[in-house]
Amino acid sequence: MTVAAPAPLEPPATAVVDNARWRRLRPDTPLPWRRPLALAGLAIIGAWAVMALFAPLIAPDNPLAQNFATLRPPSGAHWFGTDELGRDVFSRVLFGARITLPLAVILVIAAMIIGAVLGGIAGFFGGWVDNLIMRIADLVFAFPGIILALAVAAALGPQLRNAVIAVIVVSWPAYARLVRSLVLSARSSQYVVASRLLGSSGLRVLFIDVRPNAAGPTLVLAALDIGNAVLLLSGLSFLGLGAQPPTAEWGAMVAEGAQNFSDWWVGMFPGLAILTVVLAFNFIGDTLRDMLDPRTARAVRV
Amino acid sequence: MGALLQVENLTVALPTRSGYQNAVDGVSFAVDAGEVMGIAGESGSGKTMTALSLFGLLPHGARTSGSIRLDGGELLDMNAKQLRAIRGRQIAMVSQDPATALHPILSIGTQMTEHMRHHLGVSKSEALTRAADLLGTVRIPDPEQALHSYPGQFSGGMRQRIAIAVALAAEPRLLVADEPTTALDVTVQAGILRLLDRLCRERGLAVIVITHDLGVMSATARRLCVMYAGRLAEAGPTSELLASPRHPYTRGLLDALPHPEAGGAPLVPIGGSPPSLGRVPAGCPFHPRCRYAQPLCATERPEPKPISDLHLLACPPDPLRAAS
């Protein structure tokens, strides 16, 4: 009997699920450790959350305190330098987290609730209700994000609160569409039909049978969306339609950096803050999506 | 004549949660040119893995041992490049479902000529002419038009014929047909089987038909191998096996599935279910479900032994000897 070398294989993956890579980790490695990206993402968000929470204690200076040391490069006294009004950029970045993080999360939750409710109604009742809601959603979708947000924010007035509203207006259609399609496919699925046959009312079916299945993808979308929300919000502030001076908001700070582009630190650090936060949420959201997609889920769980 | 394909003690181990498990365990068989051989078994019996191992297209991480000799050449020693030269050219496969096995957005002409040109080096026009001929051989009406058409425009039976034509395009010596009729209507199945038979006779093609459908076997295969849990249970001339099976599993299959030789007897299913990968019972894999099981069946692994000139049996107690 000849013992041949492992069967010659094509370098890329064949049609069968590729589990070999995960074989290298011991089977009892806890799930989160198998996804270094998600771990990094959680760590970064955690760090920012801590910094946002304790900003008043950690920040070396008052973010609004102006002094004569304007546009100084990073130094021992001012880690991120000072801006054109002499304010400490590092402190402003820290306090910026207190604005951006909570607002983005609230924003996404609001958009998710509005969108999910509308989408659920559309999917469940169908008919002209469905048509109306979906046409509106399509119309919003057709407009490139920031242009619509721009219009809404401008119409409502340049204020942080209005920028948040604008981003909610732009974000809800994605949830509506998702939830609607989930409801539609659930409606015709076996377990819902069985439940109706057993006498469950429509509402009960919606909440007990459909919701668990709809929750997963919706939450994944929300996780991925937080990053987007941060980008849109800071984008609007960059354009002057969100946070107003002297509020220390990252987007507005980058705009200031654009005015003083030769003093690179003014715009660089707030922008990096945005980047790290969005990247972290995207890491998490990406992994979540892998875990919930049945095709890739096996590679993660096994 | 020397066998075209000689498989000896083939073992394929796949990585699972509980380590490597054998999907194919010590299987041996041979196929001659111009003959149709059948491999029968339920899903999970290892028949598809056996077929894929002939092509070297097993899942990532799979380990094989044993010997697969095609015309003398040892396939398990070949590198990727050598295997690519063999695939399509020496051995070809027709998959189960023609709806998914044919590429939906490439024309039939492209699908037939691409490997023909790659392996045989013929010009495009020459390849198209040959392709049209092949389509005629498999009885596709209007081959010229068909070359420019797409799989979606054909019915299931036609698609399977086209798939067979595609497999034959580079003039292989051995054709492996994995459940060639399972996805088709009963009325169409006979035509496909007749086609395979004709091709075998006319071209001296060696054919391996893999199926769980014993009716298909009796219609086409001259010899038959019955597999269970990755191992060979019984092998021999089809007529003999189906008329007087010697392995309890074969007997059970015949009793449970409809086929011409049964003669209208009521169907009796085999109790229990086939073992999944990694849960193969010790000793004889079939013993938990076998009504003739004896103590030694739980401990001793049965090896296929010849009980007559062409008939192999892997069942030491041989409880059905008297019935034959």
Place this chain on the structure above:
Amino acid sequence: MSSASATAPAVLRPRKEARHRDLRRFLVQRLGTGVVLLVGITLVAFVVTHLVPGDPAAANLGQRAIGNPAAVAAFRHQYGLDRPLPVQYIVYLKDLLHGNLGISEQSHRPVLTDLSEYVPATIELALFAIVLSMLIGIALGIVAAVFRDRWLDQFIRIVSLAGVSMPVFWIALVAFYLLFFKLGWLPGGGRLDPTQNNPAHLTGLFTVDAALHGQWTLFWSALRHLILPGLVLAIYTVGMLTRFTRASMLEIMGNDYVRAARLKGLPERVIVLRHVLRPALVSIITVAGVAFGSLLSGTVLVENIFSWPGVGQYAYRSAINLDLPAIMGVSLFVALVYIVVNLIVDLLYGVIDPRIRLS
């Protein structure tokens, strides 16, 4: 299957005619929906802009004029704001059909003139960016799919995630600072050098116009000016396209027909490009269409930094100043782009996937 004669030409002719007929019908259908969409957009844009709390008069008249009721009334009358809303809408539609998009309240020029100046600049930038994104994004996606789960794939995944996580206005600033200010490799703004004159006008796209007229120095200058803003804009869409290409290809790779192609002994390159990429292109093209929309978003944020005289800046100024005719004009432009892009995408579907053509 019909039994036409076996001679090739006779078989080809009826097929070609049928194809042209199908295409015509398809185009007409699409244009019809496009027109409906345009009208819908005008209605929505009209309603939204006329019902918002902001007052155009307040935005466009100076502080002193606001206090003067006569001035406000004159302003309102001049822009027809004192007539009932439905009448305003009808008037607007009528004007539209005559190619009159109204007079911009900021520039006091016809909106159409404004747009004809700014639109080509943005289109040129967006086209450059989308072509760049597709070339880079699809290539990276293919590599990531082929080397699935190996380090190259992980690396590309991180890079593409970084791409979609970057605030475009920030990376624009960084690129501007590094590549123009510090290193001087690329020009920092405008479509041409200040001393250069525009190429003879044909399309408004400077690169195209210059090339068509053989003005090669202008061509290179225009190209160099495109690189920085184009690259910056492309970063997000490269990330998008890479991820979608990878996902799409991996999904296709799991299909039976790809395994069947391997069973035929075809070289890996042929399998990846012809058997996997082609069907994947259908969803990739869809994403490219969406990507184009996000590019337009990006122009709003980026044109300012690079002094690019395009619709992005115009849209921003119009929104800030509540310049209603201009806002409507921009909305129409956006809707038009949406329709054209969808049309192109649909046409490309038909080219790539014969199943769509034949249905």
